[in-house]
Amino acid sequence: MAQAAFRTTCAGCGAPYRDPRLLPCLHTACASCAASGPCPVCTAALPPGAAAGDLPRNLLVANVLTRAALAAGPASPTPPPCAVCCPPPPLTGPDRAKPPLAAPPPSAAASYACSQCAYLLCETHARAHAAAAATGRHTLAVLHSDDLPPVHAPALCGRHQPSDADNAPPLPRSAAGPLPLELYCYSCSELVCSLCVVGAHRGCDVRPVDEAAGDTASALVGLRGELFALANAFSACADTATAAQDRLTASAGQAVTAIDLAFDAVFEALVARKSALIRELESQRAARASTLAAAHHDAMQSHARAASAAAFLGLALEQANPPELLALAPSMTARADTLLATEAAVDVGTSADTQFTLALDPTPAVTAIASLGALLPPTSAPQAAAQLAAHPREPHEPSFRSPSHRVAPSPASSSAPHAPLSHAGPTTLVPDGQSPGRRRIDVVRPRKVWGKYGRALGQFRAPAGIACDAVTGNLVLADKDNSRLVVLDPYGVFLGTVDGGGALRAPTGVALDQSRYYVSDSGCHCVWVLSRESGDVEHVWGSPGSGNGELASPQGVLLLPDGSGTLAIADSGNARIQLFDSSGLFSHKISGLAVSGTELRRPFGLAWLGAGDAEAASGAATPALLVSDLAGGRILAFNMDGTAHALHAQLAGLDLVSPAGLGLLGQRYLLVADYTSHCVVACELASGKSVRFGGHGTAPGLFVNPIDLVVGGRHAAAVVVVDHSNARLQALDLHSALHSVLG
Known part of the structure; x- marks a missing residue:
């Protein structure tokens, strides 16, 4: 009976209120009617600049309309329209004639009502209303048919249920059902109903869900x-x-x-x-x-x-x-x-x-x-x-x-x-070869002396063979008892060591090209081929024995400079010279037995004299392989076929005791490290004149068992001598000394 006191139709359009708005004159009109003119009841105008959207909604009228629609049920002759699909038509004419109330199309008929918004919605917009973030918790009630699927299960209060809650329908049709959770308690941080406010949440900070x-x-x-x-x-x-x-x-x-x-x-x-x-x-x-x-x-x-x-x-x-x-x-x-x-x-x-x-x-x-x-x-x-x-x-x-x-x-x-x-x-005392008198020994102060006995960097133990890189001038020394190669720059500064990953045992001789080291090992009786870039072993040439391609205590090694890649090895234990091709296969051997007077006893050092230099020294335009015989006390010269070279007779007259390492200074002088005489003998190949440098001692310029030498280092005229028992290297400038002595 209380609902009859309310007007359910708009005075402006004559239709049920659609989005009822409260005017400043306290009358109610549809939002479209309020926007189209003054109040349809008292003709009071809106304030200047005011819009219908700014007017407050009349929630009381909206709730009355919603409850009236819920009470009408399926017997209602005219289903209410959806507030979204069928907005009220604008007013026409100056007299504001009321258009007839036409039934909405079936698709626009309202099937659900929102208890919080007081909107009547069709099934499509009811689902959109329930899916929206702002209205997802609103309660939607079915208007006409119980066969329609529920769009949204309303959140109901668990504390205040009716006595017949088990027989209640899924969506209530009246206010007698379970109360929806329309309020939010800030103190307890939970949703409550209107009865919870006067019960368990009395005195709490409770506000509407929309405000929360x-x-x-x-x-x-x-x-x-x-x-x-x-x-x-x-x-x-x-x-x-x-x-x-x-x-x-x-x-x-x-x-x-x-x-x-x-x-x-x-x-x-x-x-x-x-x-x-x-x-x-x-x-x-x-x-x-x-x-x-x-x-x-x-x-x-x-x-x-x-x-x-x-x-x-x-x-x-x-x-x-x-x-x-x-x-x-x-x-x-x-x-x-x-x-x-x-x-x-x-x-x-x-x-x-x-x-x-x-x-x-x-x-x-x-x-x-x-x-x-x-x-x-x-x-x-x-x-x-x-x-x-x-x-x-x-x-x-x-x-x-x-x-x-x-x-x-x-x-x-x-x-x-x-x-x-x-x-x-x-x-x-005069130079050898000039008179039958006594031998002359000169002492030349070395440019540099470096190294001492020990295992640390820059120290040597029984240094043996030495080689020089013709491009960079770096020196490579076979440090025998330390089982490694030592690399030095042209100034004698230590650059590093190479041990082939621990493969080297007693390295005695060394030769090199642009990419490899060739190291003779008297402990393993073979020649190791090492990579200059990584220091790892690439190949092993030879094996212990006395047959072809087999070695016994190899000493000096020489990579022939004729571009063939042939490696000559002083096979000291077998009293012969063996030559291997660039792939490591045995080529041939030179033992000196073919010519009387050229027998090898213990070959040690090797040197190569080119054809032009050999012709200038001996008249024979063929290259010569020079071999020092440590046990025979002489230097032998061979052709590559094993026969004696024309230079052999000239070198056989040198006064030597135990020649070891060999070297050539400017292709004019042959340098010999005389092991037990503790000196370096220089012989002019063209004239046969010779002179000795050094002597026994530990002072600079003196030697104890010089074992090898090489021409190179910082300057081409510098001769680096391996002072074996003194465990050091000495760099001598013999070119000027030879020029002053031999002319």
Whole structure:
């Protein structure tokens, strides 16, 4: 009965209210009627600028219409239209005539009613209403047919159900059913119904679901804004970091450039300082050389006077032998022995490159002669003077010798009654091949000496073979007892080691090309082929034995420079030379047995003399393979077919003890490391003249068992000698020394 007091039709259009709006005059009209003109009841106009959409909805009228539609049921003659499909038509004409109320099409008839929005909706828009995020929790009720499927299962309160809840329909048709959850409790964070507000949630902060949804949406919008702000801040930080990284990169580039410039400046300063020091040392060396030359000249004159006095004394003793001389013989012998002992221990001077060992001033000998003057016959002095005039003596030639070198008495003077006194006579040391006299040994100060005994980097244990890279000038040394190869730059700076992954046992010889190392191993009796890039083993040539292609204690290896890739191996234990082709297959062997006088006993070092150089040295325009025979004490020259080369006879005359490593200096000189003589012998191939350098000792320029040598390093004229027992390398400039000695 209370519902009859409400008007259910619009005064403007005469149809049931569609979206009823409350006008400022407190009358109700459809939203379209309110937008089309003044109030249809009192003709009051809307405020200026006001729109119908801004007017509040009359929820009381909307709820009454909804409940009336629910109460009408299927017997209603005219189904209400859908508020979305059939909006009210606009008013026409100045008199605002009411259009007739026509039944909506079947597809636009309302089948559901929303209890919260007071909208009548068809099935299509009811499903859209239930799927929307803002209206998904609203309660939809069926209007006409129970056969229609439920669009949305309303959220009902579990605390306030009717007594016959088991028999209640799925969607209630009246307010007598379960109460929907239309409110939200902020205090308990849950949905409640209207009875819960006056019950368990009394005193809580309870608000409508729409308001709570709006608050939640506002909070989500705020969170979204905060997230966008954080994203913008992160982007700004990323931009700042990128800019900082760019600045750091630019600063690093500038720092690297500055370091490079500073390094270049320091390097240039060091080079300039080095040049200044070299010039200063050269000037000091020249000054010392001048001083020593003057001292040497004075010493030679004193030596000549002592030799003349000794000769005079010997002649006097031969011609006169009175009893009084026999009484003075012990004192004369004691004076002579004192003179010899002092001579053997005194060095007149030392320079940067050479050491001069000279005779003493002959004062004791002159004193001894003066003491005998009264005892000699009157004719002794004239006869001695005549003897000296008939056989004049040459001044003593300078001798570049080690301090340990001592002059031994000649065979002619050893038979004299007083051998120590005649020992003080002159002994001229000349290059080998120039005279049958004594051998001459020169000591050349090395440019650089590096290495010592040990296992660490830069240390060696029993260094053996050595090779030089013709392109880079790097040196490769076979460090035998350390079972490795040591690679050095042209200045002797350590670059690294190669051990073939632990395959090397006792490397003795080494040769190389652009991509490989060829290492003879006397412990494994084979030749290892190693990669220069990785240091790993690529191939193994040869095996232990005495047959063809088998090796026993291989020593020197030589890669023939004729472009064939042939490798010559000194098969020392089998007394032969074996040649392998580029694929590692046995080619042929040279044993020297085919020619008498060329038998090999223990081949050690190898060298190759090209056809042009061999023709200049011997007249035979065929290349020569030079082999050092360590046990035979000689150098042999072979043709590639195993026959003796024309150079063989010329080299056979060299005075050698145990030749080991071989090398060629400018294709003019043959260099031989004489192992047990502790020296390096240089032979001029064209003339056969030779000279020795070094001597036994540990000082720079001296050797203990030199075993190999190579021409190369920093300059082409530098000769690097492997000082085997001293566990070091010495770089010598023999070119200028040979030029000054041999011309």
